[in-house]
Amino acid sequence: MTRVLVASNNPGKIKEIKAILEDSHAEICSLKDLGITADVAETGSTFQENAALKAETLSQKMNMITIADDSGLAVDALNGEPGVFSARYAGLDKNSEHNIDKLLSKLKGVPSGERTAHFVCVLALSVPGQPTHFAEGRCEGLITNSRRGKGGFGYDPVFLIPERQLTFAEMGDAEKNKISHRAQALRRLRENWSSWTGAGQ
Template sequence: MTGPARLVLATHNAHKLGELRAILVPALPGLDPDSVVGARDVGAPEPVEDGVTFAENALIKARALAAHTGLPAVADDSGLSVDVLGGAPGIFSARWSGRHGDDRANLDLLLAQLSDIAPEHRGARFTCAAALVTPDGEEHVELGHLAGTLATAPRGEHGFGYDPILVPAGGDLTCAELAPEEKNRISHRGQAFRALVPAVVAVLGREPRG
């Protein structure tokens, strides 16, 4: 790093770290991008995510990271909710196949479960809860959503998780077929983290860009 860490993001996923930096850093003028680090950079353990909502799990991660580092910590919990599955996988999205973080296995299982579902009944949405926790216990949570329909097979090379199968409402491309900048503009994660920016700005003692 070129300077001391000022904000730590609760992810060990390099793809997500890059995505979160791309959303947050432009809104924080004068902030050195290298001062926004991930949980792996500070050797933080991954806490047990035993909450029953996206917001609860985001707060669990942010609280643990703030306590471990003494820095303001930002975390998110996100997932895919499918209408015909009653909102599942939901908070279990990352381990739907039984193997945490196995994107391909999760995709394959979900598509198999929906193999006989007609296009008009393949509605789904991404949800993201973004949380900021400071070492002194200040907490903020914001939510973002991206509704769409599920493709019958993965498409696209960008993104991660379920991005290759969600087609945002009004479009024809999956999230994984969108350019990263376009995905960040409309995504559930982009919405939640942009809504969280004023709280991050206040904590870091800066003014947001107009």
């Protein structure tokens, strides 16, 4: 079984990645699993640049296949904010509750029909000695006026899927993993897993 490092300590992300790649015959390891404390600075101006920075740095450091994701929320009424700054929108402590508070405050008074937004996820797959591959997913939705639901993480309580009239936080993991931006990117990664990694499926 191929060991694969996921360059994250976010338990929500790790859980989603393990669930969607469970049939790829890969042993998914987090930074914590391997005792890695390296914190790669996200200095890129795009999701792809940041994902590549993390994947390539840790793949070289650990000499193993590494997946890194950079993802975020883009709100049309805010000219694409918070974008690449989604995790640290309200400060470097990356506090999700504070991020949501800031987002809702900036959207105060914006009508529901103008609260369109989308989640983006770019996955970078770095195999030592090979070019980096990318898989991207995008999910369209609306920002609610207040939090709804107890599940998920990050902005999930305020990201509504209009067709279902549910936020990500109101969906179960199985339903979210069918449509989320990360699920879409992971499915594209899984489709190309053998050719990109050389590992059997």
